[in-house]
Amino acid sequence: MEISYTNQIGVDFNKLVDSTILKRAFIIVDEITRELCLPLLKYPFKESQIIVIPQGDDHKTLESAQLIWSHLLNCKADRNATLIALGGGMICDLTAFCASLYKRGIKVILIPTTLLSMIDACYGGKTGVNYLGYKNIIGSFYNTEKIIIDKLFLKTVTREEFLSGFGEVIKSALIGQPLLWDLIANKDFLEDLVDLDIIMNLTLSIKKEIVQSDPKEEHLRKILNFGHTIGHAIESLFMDLGSPIPHGICVVYGIIAENYISKKTFNYSNVLYKEIKSTIIKNYKLILLSPQDIKSILGLIRNDKKNSMDEIKFILLQKPFKPLIDVAVSDDIIMESLNYLNTFWNQ
């Protein structure tokens, strides 16, 4: 996976992706990135096809994949075709998923346009779609030909989506990067951060290091799922209820609950525990889960890809910055952690 950084995508796009590829390329965008990001490429798209998917994670589906595959077939795309994702993690995951299966695999280039996709989702070869209310439950591992990162796209990202990106930054710091944690602890992410470049580089480099040592998530890579077991279930539930919450914000809620379980299980440092709490309270709004929501979340966790039939396994922090994988946790403690999440902001 080659990563190129640019700060003038309009000038560099043509150099980074050569014209023979562009002639056979299909650029996948959502409605928002078509309007806000596509013009920044400054490319006269006479040759490439543009495929537009409705925005939002509830469109990371097999139906959207079918739309892309039908378009490729209608245009008689062959094995030399390339898919180019221009969007956030939703478009990147969906595009790579489609590329991995069309004619047993065609090339894919990712141009991430949100903070979350630049620091996390673009790298690591995980592709997927949501299915029957479960996040990323159908998917594949597939290598990206090229990733092009340009912070210029971030100028139009909403505050909420920017904070969502920071959900993955917090996770990356807590699973083993005290240096990164020091840069973000007790900061207001929208006002105080002057070191965004360093934060972005550090976050992506943690992911690179972990993925390179365990590309298929057989062991170490599982630590990247800290906060995600509960986070994914919250994300699926609220998507299903028709009031979606951005992915990285659900990861923050997942971190609160899983950090509670970590502390309860291993009784680790109070200092870090307090710092996590104050940093999250400074930046994120509370969530309130009804007893029915809590029941549904538990049901969704039971079907998470990471769990075997009878045990719910978590990635927990056994001490500051030291995650432990595959820790079995009882239903009662999970329920307790979700009740704790409800009271987190007023303790």
Ligand SMILES: NC(=O)c1ccc[n+]([C@@H]2O[C@H](COP(=O)([O-])OP(=O)(O)OC[C@H]3O[C@@H](n4cnc5c(N)ncnc54)[C@H](O)[C@@H]3O)[C@@H](O)[C@H]2O)c1
């Ligand atoms: N493959 C992986 O390793 C991996 C890792 C983490 C997350 N993910 C996935 O990534 C997805 C979340 O990604 P996301 O947070 O980027 O969400 P997203 O792709 O849904 O984008 C969030 C919103 O921002 C809009 N947007 C995108 N770029 C914009 C821009 N430059 N300006 C203004 N608006 C813009 C989108 O249209 C959308 O409305 C989830 O599906 C998650 O499962 C994948």
